[in-house]
Structure formats: structure tokens, C-alpha cells
Amino acid sequence: MACLFGHKWEGCKCTKCGKMRDEQHDWNGCRCRKCGRTRSEGHDYIYRQRRKNVLGQQKLWCEGECRLCGNTIDIEHDYQPTGKKCVLKCTRCGHTIEAHHFQPVPGICADICSVCGEERDYTKIALNDTETIQNREAAILRLKEADMIPDELKRKCKKGDHLWKVSKENPQRFQGGASSTEYTCVLCGKKNVEVDWGD
Ligand SMILES: [Zn+2]
Numbered sequence: 001m002a003c004l005f006g007h008k009w010e011g012c013k014c015t016k017c018g019k020m021r022d023e024q025h026d027w028n029g030c031r032c033r034k035c036g037r038t039r040s041e042g043h044d045y046i047y048r049q050r051r052k053n054v055l056g057q058q059k060l061w062c063e064g065e066c067r068l069c070g071n072t073i074d075i076e077h078d079y080q081p082t083g084k085k086c087v088l089k090c091t092r093c094g095h096t097i098e099a100h101h102f103q104p105v106p107g108i109c110a111d112i113c114s115v116c117g118e119e120r121d122y123t124k125i126a127l128n129d130t131e132t133i134q135n136r137e138a139a140i141l142r143l144k145e146a147d148m149i150p151d152e153l154k155r156k157c158k159k160g161d162h163l164w165k166v167s168k169e170n171p172q173r174f175q176g177g178a179s180s181t182e183y184t185c186v187l188c189g190k191k192n193v194e195v196d197w198g199d
Pocket residue numbers: 002003006007008014015016017018019
């Protein structure tokens with residue numbers, strides 16, 4: 001049935017011929033109940049934790065998926081204190097992390113949290129591949145002072161498997177010139193320079 005003498009609109013839909021219009025939708029959040037059209041507001045996200053590779057580093061993100069339209073977003077966690085000492089929880093996905101107030105303790109090779117008493121063992125940090133290079137370097141420094149570098153790490157250096165950290169960057173000085181990056185092993189001090197000859 002065609003509506004020759006005008007449609008009979010009920011919101012966005014004509015009740016006589018079924019034609020849709022982009023007006024007066026019946027929004028349920030981001031989705032129209034009548035025609036199924038979606039909009040960019042009113043999403044109803046369900047959050048979960050997800051790993052994402054950002055510039056070579058594993059980052060933990062909150063991923064939201066709208067249960068009405070399936071739209072997804074990545075967002076930083078919203079960590080808030082919980083009833084437990086030194087434990088923070090994301091208000092969206094529920095992921096928890098520990099946030100300690102570590103203080104070095106003279107005489108032992110560990111830091112201790114001044115709030116909950118948790119111990120941070122330098123040897124574990126030095127050996128942990130998922131720790132940042134800054135944390136590992138700091139831990140290695142402490143272990144060096146105490147002459148307690150784990151053999152496992154020494155062996156790695158001997159095999160040429162160093163713990164590289166960017167120590168100097170020489171940017172291109174003129175167009176067509178070379179730029180270089182200097183790496184230093186935080187364990188044995190070996191240096192390595194990578195040159196990019198430009199174009
Ligand atoms: Zn109609």
C-alpha cells in the first residue's frame with residue numbers, strides 16, 4: 001500500500017506503508033526501538049579488561065562493548081581505592097592492581113611498603129621480562145650494590161642477550177644526514193649504536 005495522500009507517521013515509521021524517516025526516533029539509549037537505527041550517544045557499555053600492544057609495550061586497557069549496538073571503545077582504567085590496603089579497583093571492569101608505597105630498607109635487598117608491609121624483591125624484578133626497563137635497571141642497581149646479581153642474568157649477557165636501554169639519541173642534524181640511537185645494557189654496561197643513514 002502506497003501512501004499517496006500522506007504517510008501516517010508514528011515516530012520514525014509510517015504505520016500504513018512501513019516507510020522510515022530519520023526523525024522522532026524512539027531511542028532506547030543508542031538504538032531506536034522502532035527502526036533499529038543507532039546514534040553515537042547513549043551507549044550502554046559492558047567493560048572488561050584487555051591487553052593491548054602500544055609501542056611495543058603491553059598495556060592493560062578497559063574495553064567497553066555496547067550491549068545495544070556492539071560498538072566498542074578503549075579507555076583507561078578508572079582505578080579507585082578499595083577497602084583493602086594498597087589495592088585499587090577499576091570502577092568499570094573490576095580489574096584490581098596493587099599500589100604500594102615502597103621504601104628501601106637498608107641491609108636487605110628489597111623494598112617494603114610503608115602501608116601494608118608487602119615486600120618487593122629486587123631479584124624478581126630484575127628477572128621479570130614484563131617489568132619496565134626503568135624498574136629493572138633500578139633493581140639491578142640495588143643488586144649490584146649488594147653484589148647479588150643473579151647468575152641467570154650474567155649468563156644472558158655472556159650469550160649476548162643484553163638488557164638494552166636507550167641511553168642517547170642523536171637526531172638527524174640536517175636533511176639527508178644520519179641519526180643514531182645508542183643503547184646501553186643496564187647490566188654489563190655494553191654499548192651498541194644503531195645508525196639510521198637517512199635518505
Ligand atoms: Zn506511509
